[in-house]
Amino acid sequence: MKQLAAVNKYFVRYKWRLLLGILFVTISNLFAVLPPVVIRNVIDQVQANIDSYHLVTNSVLADGMRSYIFTLVLWNGLLLLGLALLRGVFMFFMRQTIIVMSRLIEYDQKNEIYDHYQQLDTHFYKTHFTGDLMNRMAEDVSRVRQYTGPAIMYSVNLFVLSVMCIWGMVRVDAWLTLYVVAPLPLLAFSIYFVNRVIYRKSEKIQAQLSDLTTTAQESYSGIRVIKSFVQEKNMLGFFRNTSEQYKESAINLSLTEAIYFPSMNLFIGLSMLITVLIGGYMAIKGNVTPGNIAEFVIYINLLMFPISSIGWVASITQRAAASQKRINEFLDTDPKIVSPAKATESIVKGDVEFSHIQFTYPHTGILALNDFNLHIKVGQKVAVIGKTGSGKSTLAHMLLRMYDPQEGDVKLDGVSVRDFNLQRLRAQIAYAPQEAFLFSDTIYNNIKFGREDATESEVKEAARLADLEKDIATFAKGYETVIGERGVMLSGGQKQRMVLARALLKNSNILLLDESLSAVDTKTEKTILGNLNHYLRNKTAIVITHRIFTSWVFDQIIMLDDGQIVEQGTHDELMQLNGRYAKLYRHQTETNLA
Incomplete structure (x- = not known):
């Protein structure tokens, strides 16, 4: 229950539905415990009248006595039918309040998880699988709903009905009641023992289901690659192995859960046997009536389904606890990139400055930028060129604050990006990513x-x-x-x-292009760049690329290698330098001519 305490806030939110549902549970059970009293009275009255009937069998009173017994049974039968109908109506209302409440909680919880997912930083998504994220929001939330709906409803029903039935039995005879409920502590102990096993196995199963979902999701997303390399058989084998592990764990859990129901029947059967044996003996001695024995038997039958549901409810609760624990792991994960308490409201004009940036990717340990410095003035067009892994895309991540550098700072118009509201910062930068x-x-x-x-x-x-x-x-x-x-x-x-x-x-005043034209042909590239000449007037443009745009005149061109600037200047300056840029330019132009 420690893990499931996280859903208590939803019970508070829908407290009136929950309280109304509990009221309907109480009323429906009230109509459930009245029939045993009616049946007891009918049996006792019929027995008493039959004894009287035998005394007047040959007299004129016999027909009146038979008619009275028939009328007594008929009207009480109609009363029992009416009580059953009323119980059914309030059971319908009970489900319409508590089960609908659980659906509303499911809706709210999925929205909460999805909203939290969107707040988490890029590092989180680098280290977690999409299939696992989907499974926690779908399958795990669904299992928690079983707790907030059916488990709560049947638990309340069990408590209310047990109190009413035991109170009804105690009013008849306290000692007989004690004998009848004596097997129940043994039942509670068996439930406690098996629950601990179920919780551990449920947690393992949910983790395996996440692996299974991830495997399937990756297969569907990469189906063209799988078919291209003729790997259908290998992927099927991999999926089958993962599925086999899940199947074995699920069967193992089902075997454990199967202990519940035979134990329920055993303990309920013992209670029924005690009722008949001890109750019959007490009836012979005159301490109770035959109607009381029938009343006790009906009470035990009434308790049979709620008590039998203890195992099912306990299993649901344990599964829900395991699922909620997995949900809590993500909900308790705080994003490392957050908006400051007091964010600046300034509008970005386009002055960009990278100052002594030192950044290593936390999930790989790769040094991406090493003491990187760059100042881009408002309206300048800057090309960032470098080979794969040189740190080009990391600049985009720093500017958009997908990551924060371990050292140094990124500033827009002299204001640190850490001082901006995240949504406002990213809304003011137009970004065309590589993917x-x-x-x-x-x-x-x-x-x-x-x-x-x-x-x-x-x-x-x-x-x-x-x-x-x-x-x-x-x-x-x-x-x-x-x-x-x-x-x-x-x-x-x-x-x-x-x-x-x-x-x-x-x-936006800043346009950030990260290899955004790598898949277009040269003619289309020239057309686009020509279209952008007027569009980018007075706007800051940062073009991250591995090749040179010959149709654009850049205010600055920087060559990156291992996270550091190795060459910087205009096209003419770099050509005079006759270094890496000049070599790349000549190679590219020669290739294009060829």
Whole structure:
């Protein structure tokens, strides 16, 4: 219950539904414990009247006595039917309050987890699998819902019904009640023992299910790669092994849970046997009536399902506790990149300064930037060139504050990025990342993702700047074309240009392009860069690339290697230096000519 204490806030939020549900449980059980009293009275009265009937069998009173007994049974039968109907109505209300409450809690909890996921920093997503994230929000939350709904409902039902039934039995005979409930402590002990085993196994199963989900998710995402390398058989074998481990654990847990139900029947059967044996003996002695024995038997039968549900409820609770523990692990993970308590409200004009940046990726230990310094003035166009792994993309991460440097600082207009509200900071930087991620939506909505309040004409202008209009015109539905998961219906160049259009739609004072034209041909690249010449007037542009853009004039070009600037200057200055940039430029131009 320590782990499940995290959901108590939801019970407080929906306290009126919960209290109303408990009221309906109480009323429905009230109508459940009244029938044994009615049946006891009927049996005792019928027995007494039958004894009287035998005395007047041959007299004129016999017909009246038979009619009275028939009427007594009939009206009490109708009363029992009415009580059963009323119990059914309030059981319906009970489910409509408590079970609906559990669905509302499930909705709130999923939203809370999803919201927390979005707040977590990039490092978290580098070290956790997508399948595990999905499983904790889907399967684990679903198991917690079983606790907040059915488990709570049946627990309250068990408590209320047990109190009412035991009170009804005590009113008849306290000693007989004590004999009847004597096996229950043994039942409680067995439940406690098995619960500890179930909790441990449930936690293991949920972890294995996350592995299974991750394996499936990666297979679906990489299906084209799997087919290209003809690895279907190997992937199936890998999935089968993971699935086999999950299956064995699940069967093992089911075997453990199977102990509950035979033990329930055993202890309830003992209670029933004690009722008949000791109750019959007491009836012979005249301490109780036959109606009392029937009343006790019905009480035991009433308690049979709630007591039997103890094992099921306990199993649900243990599974939910294991799942909630996994959920809490993520909810208790605080993002390392957060907005300051007092954030600056200034509007970014475009002055960017990297000052003595020292950064090592925490999940790999790779040194990405080493005492890096760079100042970009408002409106300047800067190219950052370097080989793979030289630290180019890390600059984008630093500027957008996806990571914070271990040493040094990044400033915008002289203000540290740590002093900005995260959402406000990122909203003022247009970013076209290296990975062209698109949503399974229309072309129009994927571009408009860049700015929610953009007009249709602005969306189309962004597409024109990215040289995407002619491609969109070839689709039958134009901008309303659904591009599939991750833009599977588009080519690599079309994906990149759509991501670029999304960034251009923001119309920010800083444009950050991270290898965003690597998949487009030279002709299309020149068209795009020509379109951007006017667009980027008075805007700061940082172009991260591994190749040289010959059609653009940059105010600064820096060559990166091992996280340090090895060359810096304009095109002419670097060509005169005759170093790495000049060598790369000559190699690229010769290749293009060839």
